[in-house]
Amino acid sequence: MSRLDSFIRRMTAQRTLLDAACAEAASLDGPILEIGLGNGRTFDHLREHLPGRRIIAFDRVLAAHLSCVPAEDDLVLGEIRVTAPRFAGIGAALAHVDIGTGNDALDRQTLEWLPDLTASLVQRGGIVVSGLPLDHPALAALPLPDSVPAERYYMYRRRS
Template sequence: MDSSVPSRPTRTRLDGLIGRLTAQRDILDEVCPHIPADGPVIELGLGNGRTYDHLRSRLPGRRIIAFDRALAAHRSSVPPEEDLVLGEIRETTCSYAGTCAALVHADIGTGYAEIDDQTVQWLPDLVARLLCPGGMAVSGLPLDHPWLEPLPLPDSVPVGRYFVYQLRTTRRPDRTGA
């Protein structure tokens, strides 16, 4: 049995997770000081609550409203009841359109192209409608929308790994002409 370690191992799912989490942290650390002073933060995809906890530490006193299908967060990272919305994100966020959020973080990609391809059909418009002018969006999926302007990534984040946008201060008509 050969016990040598290859010099360039193939990229594993663990490598992908580490890259995603590192990108999230680096981007959030960079954008949090630059989001508008008013408006809540929206967390789409609470999951285990790690990013929620990070946002809480970077934006003390800021209201953070978290959305997810079901509660699976570590008990130390569960938002207050009034700031936790459970159910299908596409449906539960409808009543929050126009919230004027300063930041929307969307980490709802699955890693399955066929599912993520469907999500990127509705997620960009949802995010654009949640943000206030000048508000920022951070997403694991691309958000192609005329109201959202892509922003440069930190040097530590490879292009295509994660995405950052800012809502234009002057909205342009969307695809539906609204």
Template sequence: MITRLEKTLYRLEAQHACLTWAFEQIADKPGLIFELGLGLGRSFNHMRHKLGARAKDIVVFEREVRCYPDCQPDDDQLIIGNLDETLPAAAAKYAGKVVLAHSDVGSMDKGHNAYMSGLVSKNIGPALAPGAIVMSDLPLDIVGCTPHPLPGNARDDRYYLYTKTG
């Protein structure tokens, strides 16, 4: 059995490895990046720094902003509200324009995780461009997407990757 500390460490290692891999994959693909769940802003901050000029293409979804001050998205990048309302509307607005979606909306509550997995799975698909990448801390079942193997240094079941087919 692994400890809670090890679970966190392995999840962060997998998240970092998946982000690094995804940045390489989308380097020459125009489009938007969805960040579902700002939290403290660590992954948004990482994306913003690593993507350089593409940082303007990040659209962040958060119920209530409580991030570190230096991890605050610009107002024009931020969609505030419950994901069950904001994601379907944004998926329709940005249909076929998202090349990377990073979903980090899991918690310690299994019921919440099942709900959020279903919510993201049901609503993210229309936003995705052909060949888009979806990264998630929760397993997803997105119509038109197939699971993708994790990068070599990421542990299974700590993060999940999917690609949009067609």
């Protein structure tokens, strides 16, 4: 498969799962977390699908398109491993976690702390959509729609 095809599959899976997660999160109170703001594309998708909801976005640096810059109070810059723990217990309805790099060694390091951190941020019954697999006892993997190939993108519900 060409890298272009692979990229398109990943983005299609991402959008499919975000749409499903937004439908679930619409009936839950609590903020939405965008962990890995990047260019702001998925931030924009989340705010379009969940209008009026608080979306807190995290990244090392601000590199988002000018039209996708979060409000100052909802933008958290710095290393996520350092900045996000202060939001533990915030009870997010939905966390979208998009900080995979495609570099297996780097991603393995990230996965040493990301599952615990993510579980601490999301309310019971809340939804996590992630580009990296999050192996954590509090996160139950949700079945993926048939159109989403296995191990392309992941969705979890925080156990109650």
